[in-house]
Structure formats: C-alpha cells, structure tokens
Amino acid sequence: MIHAYKFGTYNIVLDVCSGSVHIVDDVAFEMIGRFENEPKEQILQSVGAKFPELPAQELAECYDQLSALQKAGKLFTPDTFAPIAGELKARTAGVVKALCLHIAHTCNLNCSYCFASQGKYHGERGLMSFEIGKRALDFLVEQSGSRRHLEVDFFGGEPLMNFDVVKKLVAYARKIEPKVGKIFRFTLTTNGMLIDEDVIDFCNRECHNVVLSLDGRKEIHDRFRVDYAGHGSFDRIVPKFQKLVAARGGKNYYMRGTFTHANPDFLKDIQAMLDLGFTELSMEPVVCAPGDPAALTAEDRAVVLSQYEELAKLMISRQKEGRPFTFYHYILDLHAGPCIYKRVSGCGSGTEYLAVTPWGDLYPCHQFVGDEKYKMGDIWSGVTNTGMQRQFAECNVYAREECRDCWARFYCAGGCAANAYHATGSIRGVYKEGCELFRRRVECAIAVQVAREIGEDAE
C-alpha cells in the first residue's frame, strides 16, 4: 500500500509498510498511480500520452526505477505485520512503565472546556498525600519488569497546588534509583499560575520535560482560561513561562495550547506564541462532546486542515531563515522512529501506562479517571479488573476494521482509546473526525522532513 500526495511543489510517495518516503517527478507520480492495476505496456502508453515530449526510453527507465524499488522492498510492500500485532503487549503483560500521577484533583483556574471538570474529574476535590504517591512509585518499580526507564507525569488539576508532595516524591525516587536500578523521568503539566523561583529551580533540575498550558493569543487564551473570579490568566502566566523557559535554555518544554470553535485559525495562536519567544509548541483540537459550544464544527475542521498545511509551510520557511521552531505533531524522525511493534500496538494505556488518582485508584489513563466502570484496581492490590485490562491489551491497529485500509495506521497505531470512547462509546471505535485531522498532520509532518532533507521550497 502506498500514499501518494502533493504538497506545494513536492510529489511525495509514502510506502506504508516499509516506511520508505520517495520524492518523485510528475512522470513517476503518474506512473505510480497505475502501477498496481495496469500492465506495463498500458502504463507506458497512457503515461506517454500525458507526457508526449518524453522519449519512450525515458518512460521505460522510469518504470524500471519503480520496479527496482518494489523489488528492494521500498514500494508496494505488503502488510505482513498482523501476526505480531499483539506480540509486544503479550510479551510485556503485567509490566507497567509509566504513571500519570494525579497529584491534585483541584485547580486554581476554572476553564470551561476542561475535560477534567476543572480538575475534579467529576468527583471530589483532593490532594495526593506523600504516602499515596510513595506507594505509587513503589508499585511502578515492582511492576516494571526489566524496563529501565520509568516515566512519571505530575498531572491534575493543577500539580503545583501540591508542590511540596511533588518535591518529596522526586526526592524519594532519586533516593531509590540506584538501589532498584531504574531511571525515573519526571514531567509536569502546569497552568503556570504558581510558578516561582523554587518551581523553576526544581523543574530545571528534575523534570525531563515541562508542559505549559497557553492557548496563544491573549483574547483566545483569556476566553476559556479564567480564574474563579472570571479574570483571564494570560497576563499573569506569560512572564512566568518566559522566565521558566529562559532558565531551561529554551529546551525540554512544550507550550501546550487547545484550539476550539473560537479559533480554528490556530496558526495565529502559533504565531502569537512565537512572538512571545516560545519555540517548542503543541496545539491540540479540543476534546469535548459534540454540541458543546467549544466543539469544532465541520466548517471549523476544513479551516483546521488548511491551517495545518500553512503551519508546515511556515516551519519550512523559518527553518531556511535560521529561525526554526518545533510543532510536536510534526516531529517525525524518519531515521530513528519507533519500531513496528510500537506502531501496531499503540500508546500502552491500560497496560503499561496507568493513571493514579489522589486516593490510589488505577485507571487506564488520565482521560478515563472519574468514570467508575473504568477503574482497574489500586496501587496496593494492583490491577484487579483484568477483563478491562484485556480489552485495552487487545487494542491495536488490526483490532479496528477501518484502520486496516488506512495509510496512516503505522503513525497513529489505531489512535487514542479515550478519544474513540468519548466519540463512539467504545474504546475500539473510530473517532473519524480526529482521523481526518491526524492524516493531514502526518502528510504535513512528512513534507517538513522532506524539505529539511532535500532543501527546496515547498511553495
């Protein structure tokens, strides 16, 4: 299976099952579209009619080049991966390597679009105690098998509302690291309101990555991200974010924005963040019920699709000017990306990745917290809802009929189970609107890499 598309002046061909990326001229692009369905002579004749100036020998050469790529396993490669789809999860059954630690089920902002109902997750407010957090880290070590890297994200709510416990937990983890032979990687997601010198020093010393919530333009950000008095937070948090990012040397952070019905033209928000000096950016479509005032409409999604393309062109042009920036979804390491096992088995939610509530309950991931039927166990007894865990273990690219024919399946691994659940009521459903946006992002991400490697204009 291939995916052939045009991006600016590029003709790009992705060989889905080998991962090969080809940039081809118009003749080869025309030929590739017919290659699997027409005999050689017919292809040469019909493509020759489209390019009458080309000698027959040139057409035959082009055909031979395509044939050589096919023989080399870089074009029209068959999909032989279905038998290994469940292998990674079966091989690592019971292993947990990442926790989303809900350190605070409370928040000092009152964002109406918050999927976590202002940090409460449809339940009571609460802060995780050191004892619960310590047990969660011990649980992670106990369940991690031979995995060396363990990941812990401090999440909420607003994690900095429980900062003392965050610091104590990191100190505990650092203390046990040599004894247990593991390396903890901590990340922290914050709305920025409580950032001070102490937080900055801590983050720069201990956090592998920090995720900073900012929606872009002041009027967009302040529309949703308000305190309990209804005042926008933009002016209070931006100087703190700038200080934190400068102290980190401008690396290992993401400005994480959400775009909604209010700003499908989110490229203006990307530009606003660039103007503020931020260069590591992630803007995501809002996740909410259809009909919610913030939800993207069909018209919005059409705007978003074109914005993704304009964003890629902006990245390419700024790269040439020596002013590069990063957009999370356009990071694509063609040389050292994930192996096929990872690409078919998904993010690991409900299996190797779990969320822990302030009271020690386990859920498949942060987006299921508060939905009682998805409770999987707790940090003392481990996963007791093994039927639920099995459902997540069986989630992979080949578990969804619609994914089998999708050219982007090895880039999303079947997509986000939580998004599928919220859109369709089933973790094995397909969130079609999300798929449409995802495919455009992958097309753009590949185009950005092509421009980087062959260095020509995409205009």
Added chain:
Amino acid sequence: MKHIQTLETRNLCESAKNGGCGECQTSCCGIANQKCENTESK
C-alpha cells in the same frame, strides 16, 4: 534521468527483527512522534 529520490528511513520490516524492547517513551496520540531509544536496534 533520475525520476525518484528516496529518503533514508528506518525500514519497518527490518524493525520487526530487532525492535520491541519497549524502552521508548509513552507517547501520551503521537506514536510516530517518538524516538526509538534502543540504540542497538537501529
């Protein structure tokens, strides 16, 4: 005349033989935005 330029990429079929160590970062979805962390397998 060269009609096709092929970029250097990690071959997914090859990665079926040497991948699957599970050390890569939990993406959370941006699976493809991750890096392989098993330097011996590439």
